[in-house]
Amino acid sequence: MTSEERTAKDRRLDDYRVDPQDTVLTTDQGIRIDDTDNSLSAGERGPTLMEDFHFREKLTHFDHERIPERVVHARGAGAYGYYQAYDNSLADTTTAGFLIDPGIKTPVFVRFSTVAGSRGSADTVRDVRGFAVKFYTEQGNHDLVGNNFPVFFIQDGIKFPDFVHAVKPEPDNEIPQASSAHDTLWDFVQLQPETTHMMMWLMSDRAIPRSYRMMQGFGVHTFRLVNAEGRGTFVKFHWKPKLGTHSLVWDEAQKIAGRDPDFNRRDLWEAIEAGDFPEWELGLQLVPESDEFAFDFDLLDATKIIPEEIVPVRPVGRLILNRNPDNFFAETEQVAFHLGNVVPGIDFTNDPLLQARLFSYLDTQLIRLGGPNFPQIPVNRPIAEVRNNQRDGYHQMTIHRGQASYHPNSLGGGFPALADRDRYVHHQERVDGDKIRKRSESFGDHYRQATLFWNSMSEWERKHIVAAFRFELGKVRHNHIREGVVRNLNNVDHELAVLIASGIGVAPPEAPSVPNHGQSSPALSQAGSAKDSVLTRRIALLAADGVDADAITRLYGELVGAGATLDVLSTQGGTVRGGDGEHIPVTHPLPTTSSVVYDAVLVPGGEGGVQLLAEDGAAMHFMAEAYKHGKALGVLGSAMALLDIARIGSASDYPGDGGVSVEQGVVLGDTVSDDFVQEFIAAVTAHRHPERVIRHIPA
Known part of the structure; x- marks a missing residue:
């Protein structure tokens, strides 16, 4: 990368980079050391002396090197790059500068991940993949935290601990690692019909991508764009890979897990090192607020998609990854994403799963990264100037000057002052209602879109889905769980339920629960994905x-x-x-x-x-x-x-x-x-x- 190509974020990071070449070994206090192989001792064979400050510092730092791994998305890989908008005329829809100005190359850090496994698990397990993008915009950091599926398992975040507990290794024996093929997950699934659509995606080839470079990404939730007049527009975010969307086959994925458990991480690293920079196109599905109730599903339901045949995806820009991190821990491991990091022109909706994640992400970073100052870690620092009265705490890196640390103040000249332009303004909408624990009836259809997904698959994709269900449920020991899953799937498609039942030893349903509605969405099938290049094959x-x-x-x-x-x-x-x-x-x-x-x-x-x-x-x-x-x-x-x-x-x-x-x-x-x-x-x-x-x- 030439000096002209280096972004503002790269230049900011220079203050934190350390090049070990042609330098002398020192302690954390800068004291030069001439021996790091032998502890200070009383004689050649005597006891180690605790006055050896280099020994104590080195061992103490080593003892504390590990931080809590992420509860989910623990295993990941990341890279730097940039996002650049097309000349797309979005200015009437949002004030987010990075989305509308084609003259801006917004630096980004992207982290891809698996969800269920620990840091030591394999890359090619059957799982959802995280696709999280941190935009270092001139208006502040914006985090788009998504997955490679456009839907999620549950509708309300209060269920998230239950779902994660169910998919994680079972608590009595910590088995199996990074796998959904076990009783607790499928017990949760058969008792929670809202998981059905997501399970269809998980049993498809989408759950075993060929590489991160050949994987789609989705924002999952319905967000809101806001223009200068305060008018809102609902939006779904889509990332489409330049190389097309391609997958492994299950037998291959299992073998790669043994042959090269770092298969996807290595692929990403080597492609960037070789100059084959991965690229995605950002597309938006835009829905006027006046059409909020124009669909046969609820826009706020994270278990639903907007079929592209109903609302086409509008291409608005491209994402290119062109630099690997210098240090995995300092950058990929310490990067902290938060759905609440939004810039002017982007706002939230009342999606109950989204609302829960707004709390959970920040809460998680506080314990994982040691306190409230994690935004000061270099990979998390914005390129926009930071000025506020939030002080002290673990790992405070900023040396604040002045007498006043409050607002309003006169002793500090009233600074930092409130913004009067380019400020964040929440979208205004009327909200009222009784305090209740009840979900809207518009969230109640758990099968129609699962059927849409099944109808949209090619013949070979259907065979793979059936084989995946048979494999996973074949690992389930309790027969009533297998029967419950088949009952749910009979609401999706009778033939699907019969094929799965016949392969797992349960009685097939005699008749369909509901007729198949026959609708499909060709955009959901990988059969039509781009197949026009051997680049990087x-x-x-x-x-x-x-x-x-x-x-x-x-x-x-x-x-x-x-x-x-x-x-x-x-x-x-x-x-x-x-x-x-x-x-x-x-x-x-x-x-x-x-x-x-x-x-x-x-x-x-x-x-x-x-x-x-x-x-x-x-x-x-x-x-x-x-x-x-x-x-x-x-x-x-x-x-x-x-x-x-x-x-x-x-x-x-x-x-x-x-x-x-x-x-x-x-x-x-x-x-x-x-x-x-x-x-x-x-x-x-x-x-x-x-x-x-x-x-x-x-x-």
Whole structure:
């Protein structure tokens, strides 16, 4: 990043950055130290002396290094970047400068996370993903704290402790970690029908994203934009990834958790380091306040979406992440998001879940980060000037001057004074009613949108949802819980309930509880997501001594030139020898990696290399597993004989006329022709080929 590209936030952080190179080791008090390997002792074999202040300080700091991890969203990864508005004419809708001025590049910090697991859990578990954005705007910090699902499990925040207790490891044995496949979660679900819509999303492939870079984000709640005249407009926030929305498959996700539990975190870090900066487009669904009651659901219900076919998503700007943190703890771990951090032009609604989160987020940071001064931690500091009379407390970093620490005052000249422009003004609305514990009847339909989601899925997405329910409920030990879930799902779709019941050993419902309304929303399906690039896709090339080296050279040039990454994998490290004696560097030995961390597989010809691969069970498993997971395979020349050995096809499928054969993402050819390269790129771009028959694959 050039000095011209560095944001105001970057420059502010410079005062806190420490570069250990070419400096001398000191204590926290700046005292230089010449030995940090040996404690001060009474003789070489005598007791350690407590007057060794360096020893005491070093051990004391180490003993207190850990802070409470987040109750939810404990495992995460973050990055810096910027948001820039399009020329979108939102000035009549909001006074939030960062949303309306295309000339402003607003610095951001974004943190992605899983929800249920601890900091030590794996990235690829079936779970909701957090998508939280801190905008360092000139009007103050604005936090948009969302998820990769547009809906939530519950409607009222008073249930949040119950839900989290249910999804967390069970209290008697602390099992299972980072998993929803257990009795307490599904007991809560079967007794709380409002969870049904969210559970449909959780059982879909949305819960196992391919990467954070290929994951949508949503603000979940209905917020309010406010213009200069005080007129409000309801708004839903959407983040759409430039690379499209893509997912893993469940078998693959479980295997990645063992092979590389940091899969998503590593992917984000490496993409930014390589200059492949992740990008999302911000879109808004805008609803005039006059249309608040124009829908067959309640806008304030966080378990509901506004279908895009009813209110289209309006693109308004882009988010780009271009810098990794310098220190995970200081930045990613200590960043503190709060839904109450809003800037002029953005306000809240009476969504009961949103109202609860406004309390909970701030309350959580007070204990997690040690007191009320956590906004002074560098990653949380706004670029806007901070002036107030809030003093003292743990970790106060500001040295306040003057005699007066109150308002109004005369001893300090009346400063800090109240703002008379660009100030935050709450949207005015009339609120009255009896003090009651009762939810609006407009929140009462828990199944209609769950049915909408099911109706919107492609055939392969439906199969994955059924398989996910069967897996999760198959882990549930109490039969009455499984029966209760099936009863709820019969209100969503009778066929869905029957398919799940037949796989988990409970009696299927005899008839639908309600007829399926037949409505769908194509925007909910990943089948139509962007599939127009191989940018950043990881491709494995299997090779052994005797491989066609010329084919590797050509493939490398073509695929890397298109933006993909090509790794040469072999039965051992070092190099492989081409058929003409060339030596080709091996990126990874096969025993150290797996097909599940790649997006596609290439196998070039060369008689000697093909024979060695045919005799290697790991290589054959690699091909079979990639095929089973729907990934693109490119096979050249004599390597087509491996299709039969791996039980994923037959060399006889290739017509043998020097052309290219393509079938369900398997691309066959004699040589690396232009046609072969283009067909293989197209197969990779498609992300998956779920139409394959894979039950017979022993992988």
